[in-house]
Amino acid sequence: MAEGGALGIVVLIVFIGLMLGFFFIGRRWPVSFRSLKGYEALAVELERAVESGERVHLSLGTGTVIGQESAPALAGLTILARLASSTAMSDKPVIASTSDGAMSILAQDTLASSYRKVGASTRYDYTSGRMIGPTPFSYAAAIPNLLDTEEVSVHLMSGSFGLEGALAADFGQRENAFVLAGTSDVQAQALLYATADYPLIGEEIFVGGAYLDMGQMHDASLRTQDVIRFVMIGLIMIGIFLKTIGVIH
Amino acid sequence: MKFGTYLLWVVIAAVVGLIVLLGYFISSPLILDLRQLLMQWAVILAAAAIFMGLINLFIVHWNKVNDQTAGWAYSAILIFLLLVSLALGLIFGPDFEVMFLLFNYVQLPIEAGLMALLAVSLVVAGFRMVSRRRDIFSFLFALTAILVLLGNSPWLMGSDSTVAHLIGNVRAWVAQVWSAGGARGILLGVALGAVATGLRVLMGAERPYGD
Numbered sequence: 383m384a385e386g387g388a389l390g391i392v393v394l395i396v397f398i399g400l401m402l403g404f405f406f407i408g409r410r411w412p413v414s415f416r417s418l419k420g421y422e423a424l425a426v427e428l429e430r431a432v433e434s435g436e437r438v439h440l441s442l443g444t445g446t447v448i449g450q451e452s453a454p455a456l457a458g459l460t461i462l463a464r465l466a467s468s469t470a471m472s473d474k475p476v477i478a479s480t481s482d483g484a485m486s487i488l489a490q491d492t493l494a495s496s497y498r499k500v501g502a503s504t505r506y507d508y509t510s511g512r513m514i515g516p517t518p519f520s521y522a523a524a525i526p527n528l529l530d531t532e533e534v535s536v537h538l539m540s541g542s543f544g545l546e547g548a549l550a551a552d553f554g555q556r557e558n559a560f561v562l563a564g565t566s567d568v569q570a571q572a573l574l575y576a577t578a579d580y581p582l583i584g585e586e587i588f589v590g591g592a593y594l595d596m597g598q599m600h601d602a603s604l605r606t607q608d609v610i611r612f613v614m615i616g617l618i619m620i621g622i623f624l625k626t627i628g629v630i631h
Numbered sequence: 632m633k634f635g636t637y638l639l640w641v642v643i644a645a646v647v648g649l650i651v652l653l654g655y656f657i658s659s660p661l662i663l664d665l666r667q668l669l670m671q672w673a674v675i676l677a678a679a680a681i682f683m684g685l686i687n688l689f690i691v692h693w694n695k696v697n698d699q700t701a702g703w704a705y706s707a708i709l710i711f712l713l714l715v716s717l718a719l720g721l722i723f724g725p726d727f728e729v730m731f732l733l734f735n736y737v738q739l740p741i742e743a744g745l746m747a748l749l750a751v752s753l754v755v756a757g758f759r760m761v762s763r764r765r766d767i768f769s770f771l772f773a774l775t776a777i778l779v780l781l782g783n784s785p786w787l788m789g790s791d792s793t794v795a796h797l798i799g800n801v802r803a804w805v806a807q808v809w810s811a812g813g814a815r816g817i818l819l820g821v822a823l824g825a826v827a828t829g830l831r832v833l834m835g836a837e838r839p840y841g842d
Contacts, residue, residue: 387656394652398830447680448673453825456832459839483684484677488839495838509691513684519742531695531702545749552752555759566821568814575772577756579763584817588824591837599836603827610823 400609404602413592413601420562420580421593427536427560428468435473436535438465439528441550443541443565444518447484451542453588454566455485458540459492460591460600465538466496475505477532479514480541481521486513522546526553539563539578540587548573555579641835648833689713775810778802 431438442458445451465476478489489511497506514528515521529537537554539547543565551574554561563574564582575581585607591600624630647669654666692706719729761773782802786795831837 384656384658387658390656394830397826398834401827401830401834446677448670448677453828456828456837456839457824460837482677483680483682486684486687487680491840509687509694512687512691513681514688516681516684517738517742519745520738523741523745527702527705531700545746548756549745549749549752552756555756566825568817568821571817573753576753576760576776585820585824587821588828597836599831599834603831607820607823607827611819614819 397606397610400606401599401602404605405598408598408601413605415593418582418586418589418593420564420582420586421590423560423580424536424538424562424594428465431536432469432472434535437474437532438469438472438476438536439532439534439538440465440476440478441525441537441539441541442478442480442482442485442489443539443543444481444521444546445485445542446482447488449542451566452485454564455480455482455541457588457590459488460596461538461540461594462489462492463496464590464594464596466493467500470497470500470502470505474533475507475510477528477534478511479521479525479528480511481513481515481518483513483516485541486511518544518546519549522549522553525550526556529553529557529559534559536560537562539565539574540582540590542566543570543574545570545573548577551577640840641838644838644840645833645835648829652829652833685713775805778805 428438430436440458440462442455442462443451445455447455462476462478469476476493478486478493480486480489490508491511493510494503494506497503514524528534534554534557537551537557537559539551539554539562543550543563544567547563547565547567547570551561551563554563555577560580561578562580562582563578564587565571565574566587571581571583575583588607589600589604591597592604621630650662651666651669654662689710692709695706696703696710716730716733719727719733723729757773757776760769778798779802781798786792790799828837832839
C-alpha cells in the first residue's frame with residue numbers, strides 16, 4: 383500500500399457510498415440549489431439565442447484529456463450535452479472548441495449522442511466539435527475569428543484555462559456576447575472575474591450538470607461534495623484548535 | 632446504440648479508470664505496471680487524436696475558403712502555413728533549422744505579443760467590470776488589484792518611504808492571509824468537484840465517450 387493509500391481508498395469509498403446513497407434518496411428528497419446568477423441567466427440566453435437564430439459556443443479550454451486538468455473539461459462536456467439538446471432545433475447548432483485533439487473527439491461524440499437522444503441526428507456536423515489551435519495562446523488567438531464568423535451570441539467557457547482564458551473571455555465581451563466562464567485554475571479565475579459577465583468561482587464550474595438538470599447523479603454528487611466539505615471544514619477547525627492549545631505541533 | 636455495446640464501453644472505461652486510480656493508492660507491481668501501460672496507450676491515442684484534430688481544423692478552414700465565407704483569407708493563410716510547416720517537418724524532421732526559426736521568430740513572438748495584449752485587456756476589463764457590475768465585490772476586487780499593484784511597483788518618491796513600506800506591508804498581509812486563505816478554500820471546492828466528476832465518469836453516470 384502506498385503512503386496514505388489506505389486513507390485515500392477509504393475517502394473514495396465514502397465518496398462513492400454517499401453519491402449512491404443520495405442518488406437513491408434523491409427522488410424523495412429533492413435538492414434545493416442556491417441562486418447562481420450565471421446559470422440562471424444562461425437558461426434565458428439559450429432561449430433567446432434559439433429564437434433569434436444565433437449561435438452558442440462552448441469553449442472546453444486548453445487542457446488535455448490525459449492531464450490533471452481534464453476534470454473541468456469533462457464538466458464542460460456535460461454542459462455541451464445540455465446545450466446540444468436545447469439548441470437542436472436552432473438554425474445554428476452549438477459549436478464546441480478546444481485546443482486538444484482528444485477533447486475535440488469527445489466533444490463530437492457528446493454532440494452526436496445528444497442529437498440522437500432528442501431525435502435530431504441530422505443536425506450533427508463533425509466540424510461542430512473542433513480543435514482551433516494546439517497551444518493555449520494559438521487557441522485564444524483563434525477565438526475572435528470563430529466568434530465573428532460563426533455569429534456567436536452566447537460564449538461559454540468551461541474547461542481548463544490559464545492566462546489565455548482572460549483573453550478568450552474578453553474577446554467574447556468585445557463581440558457583445560453573453561459570457562459565462564469558469565475554470566479550475568485559481569489565478570485564471572481571478573482574471574475571469576474581471577473579464578467575464580458571469581464568472582464561475584471555485585466548484586461552480588462543476589455544478590453545471592445539476593443546475594441544468596442533467597440527472598439525479600449530478601444532484602447527488604453536489605450533496606456529497608457539501609457533506610465532505612463540511613467534514614473537512616470540521617477537521618480543519620479541530621486541527622486549528624488542537625494546535626492553538628498545543629496538543630499538536 | 633445497442634445496450635450490450637453501450638454497457639461494454641461503460642465497463643471498459645470503468646475498469647481502466649479504476650486501475651489507473653488504484654495505482655495511486657496501491658503500490659503493487661502488477662497494478663503499477665498495468666497503470667503505466669494504460670497511460671502509455673493513452674499518450675499514443677492522444678497523439679493520434681491531435682492528428683485527427685488537425686484534419687478537422689483543416690476541413691473547417693478548407694470549407695471556409697471553398698464557400699468564400701467571411702474571413703476566408705485568414706483560413707487560406709492558415710491552410711498554407713499549416714501545409715508548409717507540415718511538409719518541412721515531415722521532410723526534414725522536427726530538428727530542422729527552419730523549424731526552429733519558425734518557432735522562435737514567428738510563433739514565440741506572436742504568443743508573447745498576445746501575452747502583452749493581456750495586460751492591456753485586463754486594465755480595460757477592470758474598468759468595464761467596475762462600470763457594469765456595481766457591487767461591493769467588484770469594488771473590493773478593483774481595490775485589491777490597485778493595492779497589490781502599488782505594493783509591487785517601484786515608487787517615484789523612493790521605495791524606502793514610509794508610505795511605500797505601509798502599502799507593501801498591507802499588500803503582503805492581503806496576499807499572504809486573505810488571498811492565500813481564499814485560494815485554499817477555492818482549491819478545496821475545485822478538488823471536490825474534480826473528484827465528483829471523475830467518479831461520475833468511473834461509475835458510468837457521465838459518458839463523455841458518447842452513448
